[in-house]
Amino acid sequence: MEFLTFTAEKDDANRRFDRLIACFLPQMPTAIVQKNIRTGFIRLNQKKAKPNSLIQEKDRISIARVLYQEYKDTKEILKKEKLSISIKTLFKNEHLWIVHKERGMLSQKAKKNDTSLNCILKEASQHSPSLSFVPSILHRLDKETSGLIVFSQSLKGAQWFSSIMQENTLGKYYIGIAEGRLLKDEIWEDTIDGERCITEVRLLEEVRYKEKNLSLIEYKIITGKKHQIRKQGEKHQLSLLGDKKYGGFTDDFIQNYALHAYKLAFPKNNLGIPPIVKDSIPEYFKNMAQACLLKLDSPLIL
Numbered sequence: 001m002e003f004l005t006f007t008a009e010k011d012d013a014n015r016r017f018d019r020l021i022a023c024f025l026p027q028m029p030t031a032i033v034q035k036n037i038r039t040g041f042i043r044l045n046q047k048k049a050k051p052n053s054l055i056q057e058k059d060r061i062s063i064a065r066v067l068y069q070e071y072k073d074t075k076e077i078l079k080k081e082k083l084s085i086s087i088k089t090l091f092k093n094e095h096l097w098i099v100h101k102e103r104g105m106l107s108q109k110a111k112k113n114d115t116s117l118n119c120i121l122k123e124a125s126q127h128s129p130s131l132s133f134v135p136s137i138l139h140r141l142d143k144e145t146s147g148l149i150v151f152s153q154s155l156k157g158a159q160w161f162s163s164i165m166q167e168n169t170l171g172k173y174y175i176g177i178a179e180g181r182l183l184k185d186e187i188w189e190d191t192i193d194g195e196r197c198i199t200e201v202r203l204l205e206e207v208r209y210k211e212k213n214l215s216l217i218e219y220k221i222i223t224g225k226k227h228q229i230r231k232q233g234e235k236h237q238l239s240l241l242g243d244k245k246y247g248g249f250t251d252d253f254i255q256n257y258a259l260h261a262y263k264l265a266f267p268k269n270n271l272g273i274p275p276i277v278k279d280s281i282p283e284y285f286k287n288m289a290q291a292c293l294l295k296l297d298s299p300l301i302l
Helices: 017-024 030-038 067-074 117-124 155-166 228-235 283-291
Strands: 003-007 043-044 060-064 090-093 096-101 146-152 169-177 186-192 193-208 211-223 259-265 276-277
Touching: 003 067, 017 030, 017 060, 030 043, 060 067, 090 276, 096 117, 117 146, 146 155, 169 228, 169 283, 186 228, 193 228, 211 228
Parallel strands: 146 259
Antiparallel strands: 003 060, 043 060, 090 096, 096 146, 169 211, 169 259, 186 193, 193 211, 259 276
16 A cells, blocks of 8 residues: 655644644544544554554654545645735744735635635745644734734744734734714724624824815724724714725725724733734825825824
């Protein structure tokens, strides 16, 4: 019988043998994984092993070619997608890669043939191949929202980022142009579509545009629900300018909203992640602000 052999990497260590194979061949049912381990079609260091054996770095995993060919083709991470799109990097180390997502780019695929930032970063990542750990985007931005996106480079980085999201110790800051007046800094606490939404809002600048009051607002999202800023803005009579879906004003020039994830504030850590990472204001946002006579001169965003 012909076997294909793979080497366990650092991020594979201390995982159960059967669970590692389940990650590597996700279309193979758990019962089939365990059966093939027991019968020797999947081997550890060229020998039969128990499904609950713990993997160590540099272990050799051998899989019968017939099994590999049957299940491997569906694994997205090893499917090369040749995409020539430039990546603006704001920070990168062995654990996390923080980049700029352009307006109009999907964070992750919605359909099979979509191009997404996740695909581009997977293709460009220099992460050493792991059998069980798949580098991936760790959160999402709406398609028409620009700004900072975090991509995992290691299992340790992914786990740490997940923990600070759950503990609510990651500061996520956006700026947007809203229709209406924000009279004072506020904390919006709402239940929308059955979900609790909390956002801190701060006025940066205000102007009049075509007999409308406009506010340049900094948003700090606490709960991070889908379309949170856009939904809460509509609820508080401060819809994003140009956001047709949630009550925003449009005209011949303004056909879409301006919302930019411009800053991430990280807690103290031992992974080498800086306390603050910022993304500069993109051209589309500057053009819309200029058309509305906004100066974008707040010291918070410079």
